[in-house]
Amino acid sequence: xxxxxxxxxxxxxxxxxxxxxxxxxxxxxxxxxxxxxxxxxxxxxxxxxxxxxxxxxxxxxxxxxxxxxxxxxxxxxxxxxxxxxxxxxxxxxxxxxxxxxxxxxxxxxxxxxxxxxxxxxxxxxxxxxxxxxxxxxxxxxxxxxxxxxxxxxxxxxxxxxxxxxxxxxxxxxxxxxxxxxxxxxxxxxxxxxxxxxxxxxxxxxxxxxxxxxxxxxxxxxxxxxxxxxxxxxxxxxxxxxxxxxxxxxxxxxxxxxxxxxxxxxxxxxxxxxxxxxxxxxxxxxxxxxxxxxxxxxxxxxxxxxxx
DNA sequence: AAGACGAAAGTGGTTGA
DNA sequence: TCAACAACTTTCGTCTT
Numbered sequence: 001x002x003x004x005x006x007x008x009x010x011x012x013x014x015x016x017x018x019x020x021x022x023x024x025x026x027x028x029x030x031x032x033x034x035x036x037x038x039x040x041x042x043x044x045x046x047x048x049x050x051x052x053x054x055x056x057x058x059x060x061x062x063x064x065x066x067x068x069x070x071x072x073x074x075x076x077x078x079x080x081x082x083x084x085x086x087x088x089x090x091x092x093x094x095x096x097x098x099x100x101x102x103x104x105x106x107x108x109x110x111x112x113x114x115x116x117x118x119x120x121x122x123x124x125x126x127x128x129x130x131x132x133x134x135x136x137x138x139x140x141x142x143x144x145x146x147x148x149x150x151x152x153x154x155x156x157x158x159x160x161x162x163x164x165x166x167x168x169x170x171x172x173x174x175x176x177x178x179x180x181x182x183x184x185x186x187x188x189x190x191x192x193x194x195x196x197x198x199x200x201x202x203x204x205x206x207x208x209x210x211x212x213x214x215x216x217x218x219x220x221x222x223x224x225x226x227x228x229x230x231x232x233x234x235x236x237x238x239x240x241x242x243x244x245x246x247x248x249x250x251x252x253x254x255x256x257x258x259x260x261x262x263x264x265x266x267x268x269x270x271x272x273x274x275x276x277x278x279x280x281x282x283x284x285x286x287x288x289x290x291x292x293x294x295x296x297x298x299x300x301x302x303x304x305x306x307x
Numbered sequence: 308a309a310g311a312c313g314a315a316a317g318t319g320g321t322t323g324a
Numbered sequence: 325t326c327a328a329c330a331a332c333t334t335t336c337g338t339c340t341t
Contacts, residue, residue: 185319245332266310277333282312311340318333324326 109152113138116180117156123179124171126164134163141194150190154182158190162200170205172247174275207241207250208232210274214254217273220263228257231288238291244284248276252284 114135121131137159141147147155157180164171177184195202208229215225231253235241241249251274258265267278274281 188320243331248332267312268310278311279313279334280332283332286312309341312338314335314337316334318331320329320331322327322329324328 109147110139110142113142113152113156116153117160120156120160120176120179124160124175126160126171127167127169130160130163130167130169133166134159137162137194137198137200140198144197146194146197150193151182151186153180154186154190155194156180157182157187158194161187161191162195162202165202165205166200168206168209170209170246172210172275205246207246207253210247210250211254214250214270214273218254218258218265218269220254220258220265221261224254224257224261224263227261228253231257235288235291240284240287240291245276245280247274248280248284250274251276252281252288255281255285256288 117135117138118131121134134156138156141155141159157176160180161171161173161176173184173187176182176187180187194200211225211228211232215228228250232241232249235249235253251270254274255265255267255270258270267281271278271281
């Protein structure tokens with residue numbers, strides 16, 4: 001399907017291929033590697049009428065990041081005017097005026113919001129699939145009048161946050177907050193409100209989804225990273241993860257893993273990239289040691305150092 | 308001197324009466 | 325609607341390397 005094995009930006013092999021969108025995304029740094037990948041899937045032909053819905057492909061793809069999904073008709077494109085005379089010309093102006101009127105607040109709001117959405121999304125280097133998803137969420141929110149009483153920007157941020165989690169490339173609220181300039185709690189609030197109102201299922205985010213990104217910004221190697229994921233799996237079985245902030249757990253697992261693999265990072269360093277405090281890391285770290293009997297391994301490392 | 312550790316008090320959100 | 329509660333943060337003093 002695709003031949004790229006490594007992310008050109010961060011050398012990560014943790015790539016995610018989204019065939020529907022024709023793109024490959026680096027789960028670590030969020031870089032979209034191949035945007036216009038050719039669809040190599042078999043080209044279907046219609047043999048009878050029943051197939052036409054499922055197999056026919058025609059026209060430009062729908063895109064929610066165009067405010068009218070690329071399907072609108074503009075009245076009054078440049079050349080048109082010269083072809084018309086007299087009554088026709090009047091009709092033309094009437095129609096254009098009419099269209100102007102029905103460009104309601106909703107549509108103008110959407111245009112503005114989608115611009116903002118693209119800005120934030122490119123700042124965070126989010127994959128295109130997430131951008132589309134969040135645009136869809138935002139559009140739905142507008143249609144249900146959920147933006148009323150809230151700032152447009154905060155709803156955009158909330159939609160992005162939701163889309164990130166659904167696509168398993170979660171960003172923290174802090175990151176969203178920094179990119180959008182909206183307060184963290186405000187984003188959280190609108191996020192909860194919008195997802196609840198739209199009935200979007202929010203699967204609790206998996207700590208392992210954060211590991212790759214944190215590890216890459218800490219410059220930890222692949223073994224350390226995969227060991228951290230193993231730790232997380234064991235932690236999940238011991239029910240250490242429920243109710244806790246996923247970022248804190250991911251950070252602690254990485255911290256332990258780095259320790260064991262001789263790539264020690266300070267608690268502060270790990271805490272900073274994960275957006276939690278050292279204290280939280282310490283607490284999770286302590287729990288991990290107790291539950292998973294990792295003390296032995298830590299002691300081994302210490303002994304090896306002395307020798 | 309820097310990092311790790313832990314206690315205590317404060318914050319914002321959830322839950323259950 | 326309010327109080328109890330859990331998770332997390334901030335701050336700060338102490339111990340370890």
